[in-house]
Amino acid sequence: MTIRARYPSTWLALAYIAFGPLVWAACHGLLYAAHWLLCVLLVRDILTAGAIHGVLLIIATVCAIILSLTIRCPDALAQFMLAGVSREAWMFSRSAMRLLAALSLFGVVAAGAAVLALPVCG
Secondary structure, three states, X not given: OOOOOOOOOHHHXXXXXXXXXXXXXXXXXXXXHHHHHHHHHOOOOHHHHHHHHHXXXXXXXXXXXXXXXXXXXXXXXXXXXXXXXXXXXXXXXXXXXXXXXXXXXXXXXXXXXXXXXXXXXX
């Protein structure tokens, strides 16, 4: 029986670097799906418009918190996803992930602002 050394996974490293854009894409998918579903299911009046805004803002806020925590504490995720990577690759991946997560945070904040600015089920 041979024991293989643990080599870093390329897919996990790429997922780590692209974590911010993946959360951003998931946030947009959840926002659009929830918006569509709530507009189809709920009767459109003033109270339900406020409820729809509330649900959409909660989704955007949760995504923004996830991205903020990722920017603030990148090593917590990196320990799992970048196991076995060299120090230089670790530092590059960490910097790239933080930059992409910060850009994605701006996208999530813009989507949350659009929820407030646009009509609910127009």
